[in-house]
Amino acid sequence: MKDKSKRYCVIMCGGIGSRFWPYSRTEMPKQFIDFFGTGRSLLQMTYDRILPLVPAENIIAVTNERYADLVRGQLPDINPDNILLEPARRNTAPCIAWASRHIEAVCPDASVIVTPSDHLITREREFEKAISDGFNFVESHDALLTLGISPTRPETGYGYIQIGEAVTDNIRKVKTFTEKPNAELAKVFLSTGEFFWNSGIFLWSIKSITRAFSELSPEIAACFATMTPAAADYREQVVQAFSACPAISIDYAVMEKAANVYVETVTFGWNDLGTWSALYDNSPKNRDANVTQNCNVLAYNSSGNIFAVRGDKLVVVDSLKDYIVADAGDVLLVCPKAHEQEIKQMVNDAKIRFGEKFL
């Protein structure tokens, strides 16, 4: 059995989940919601999933400072020093740079899994096996490893990774990262067997990611590399770093530029819960092909809908086909699934009309 004491996890949980508005709200984004009515939020499910893989004291949560109480409340077993509170929204690269520096200061030999907190993962045994294999790989290679999901449909909402030459059974060099494809291209991707969904779950050693930042995104490295977590003015350093650094994703800042990027192809069940339609497609349906997200529904002449309603509420619908019905107490959304791309605009319109109130 491998020594796990130098394995760390960074859970990113600062997003606002605006595509799931109004179910996901600025004050209570989707990672904090008990999405499936299981009694555990997506963040808690993420934590539970990581716990067999990494010592509890090595789990770090990075979030926006406005969610400090939510994270503390939902993950009471996390060391408060391991809850990193971002003073500003700067996308994933600064988040990861900071967490990496935080870990480096206590354990320069660490290996790390970085994971979003708002994805659904099923078949957790396969997940555990995959992450163990990934740790072993990055502990013996100077590698930036990303997890690639075998695509099951020509999804246009995800980025894809094209695989290159094999290193092990499941781990290959990355040939290219691609942006979200159009429907035609997505079908080609699916048919070739060479393209995998980019999961946003990464593994690497602190040494490898630190070097990658220095070489590929020196402006970000400069903001975080000299931070000293033990210093009295650590918080000031953090505020200054976030104020100075650009908002940029880890994919763009590092992964797409690095030469030592690998993909581990995995088979566990995965859904990024990125859109209502994706959630609908991947959820169990009743006999009318409706998906009921944790609420009481009486549906007449209705099919293909997804109902997501907070609280103990009864929803009665007649003659709705392929709609999202989402109720968050003070906001109700009724919108065709096919129009879900418009939700961002609706949120903007709500902001113009009513200010922050309903965001």
Added chain:
Amino acid sequence: MKDKSKRYCVIMCGGIGSRFWPYSRTEMPKQFIDFFGTGRSLLQMTYDRILPLVPAENIIAVTNERYADLVRGQLPDINPDNILLEPARRNTAPCIAWASRHIEAVCPDASVIVTPSDHLITREREFEKAISDGFNFVESHDALLTLGISPTRPETGYGYIQIGEAVTDNIRKVKTFTEKPNAELAKVFLSTGEFFWNSGIFLWSIKSITRAFSELSPEIAACFATMTPAAADYREQVVQAFSACPAISIDYAVMEKAANVYVETVTFGWNDLGTWSALYDNSPKNRDANVTQNCNVLAYNSSGNIFAVRGDKLVVVDSLKDYIVADAGDVLLVCPKAHEQEIKQMVNDAKIRFGEKFL
């Protein structure tokens, strides 16, 4: 100026308004709701309308005992002795028989207007004039007078009154009462000019209505005629009377059988707020032909809808045409207006599935 001291009003406010479920609820039926966001409930608007016509101390509210606190709270100026609490639901005839006996005991020479509490009336000056004329008529004739509304459309949801010979400019003998007609017949009714909507607003003297009950519905008269409001066991008498008497409407028990029935044809604006569609048809619409009942709505590709949402809530809809969207906090209904007749069945289904909780 006529002496008004013997004029009384009976406001019937014990209904449950189930056709407006879930906006109207068992615990808060529609007459108690501030339907138009004016700050006054339909019941309060009824009271306000009557106040210029009848001395305040002569206004009597009859309701179910479960709504005692609602009526006391909404009509704080009514003498508590004038709030009559029905121990059981028995339709309008027992309600009116009791109220009539209650008035007779203190003023056997009274004249009375009996009115529902959940209708919308506009052009209140015309209303006042019509009621004054009606009082004058029933104070000088042995007459059971009902108010007939000039129909503006071939409505199939109302009962109609066919007019007979004229007695005054606006008051005529009633030739027939008719049940709700089908669409074809309703068009004929409208074209003849002989048919008026039965408003459910009545005027008569206590002597006339008491005699009518005795002669035409002796079984109801027997339950209430001997009641003595001053007696120590008055409440017991009430409970016994309601337990013994049949549930029957005043139309069926008296109006359709009586020989001395008259109709005053009136021109004030009137809507019985009986169905969502009727409310929609008679409400101001925005430029997308949506009706917004006291709530914030962002509507995209949507028209012909009626939105009735309690509380300070934002409703965002896309691609809804001709729907009812009603939200009462713990129940949401989304249903085509054309299916509103199904709402009663939906309420039944909700009862079977969830008990009384959402009624």
